[in-house]
Amino acid sequence: xxxxxxxxxxxxxxxxxxxxxxxxxxxxxxxxxxxxxxxxxxxxxxxxxxxxxxxxxxxxxxxxxxxxxxxxxxxxxxxxxxxxxxxxxxxxxxxxxxxxxxx
Numbered sequence: 001x002x003x004x005x006x007x008x009x010x011x012x013x014x015x016x017x018x019x020x021x022x023x024x025x026x027x028x029x030x031x032x033x034x035x036x037x038x039x040x041x042x043x044x045x046x047x048x049x050x051x052x053x054x055x056x057x058x059x060x061x062x063x064x065x066x067x068x069x070x071x072x073x074x075x076x077x078x079x080x081x082x083x084x085x086x087x088x089x090x091x092x093x094x095x096x097x098x099x100x101x102x103x
Contacts, residue, residue: 006040006041006053007042008041016050017051019101022101024098028093031058033098036055039052051102053100053103059096066078
C-alpha cells in the first residue's frame with residue numbers, strides 16, 4: 001500500500017526516529033492531512049525514505065502564539081523554533097501544528 005509523502009530536512013531525522021520531535025509546523029499547503037492518516041517520510045531535498053508516521057492532529061496556530069511546549073515538541077528552544085520558521089516562511093503565512101507519532 002502506498003502512502004502520501006511527507007518530507008523533513010535531514011537534520012530532523014534522528015529526532016523523529018527517537019521520538020524527540022512529535023510535531024511539525026507547516027503552512028496551509030501542507031495542512032490537508034487528517035488524524036489517523038499514515039504518511040511516508042522522506043528527506044528533503046535528498047528524497048531518501050526514513051519512516052512512517054501517523055497524523056494525530058492538525059491545528060492552526062498563529063506565529064505569536066507559539067509556546068515553549070511547541071518548542072519542546074520540536075526538540076528546540078522557542079527562539080530556535082521561531083528562527084527556523086522565519087527562515088522557512090519569511091512572509092509568515094497561516095501556520096498549522098501537525099502532531100504525529102512514528103509507526
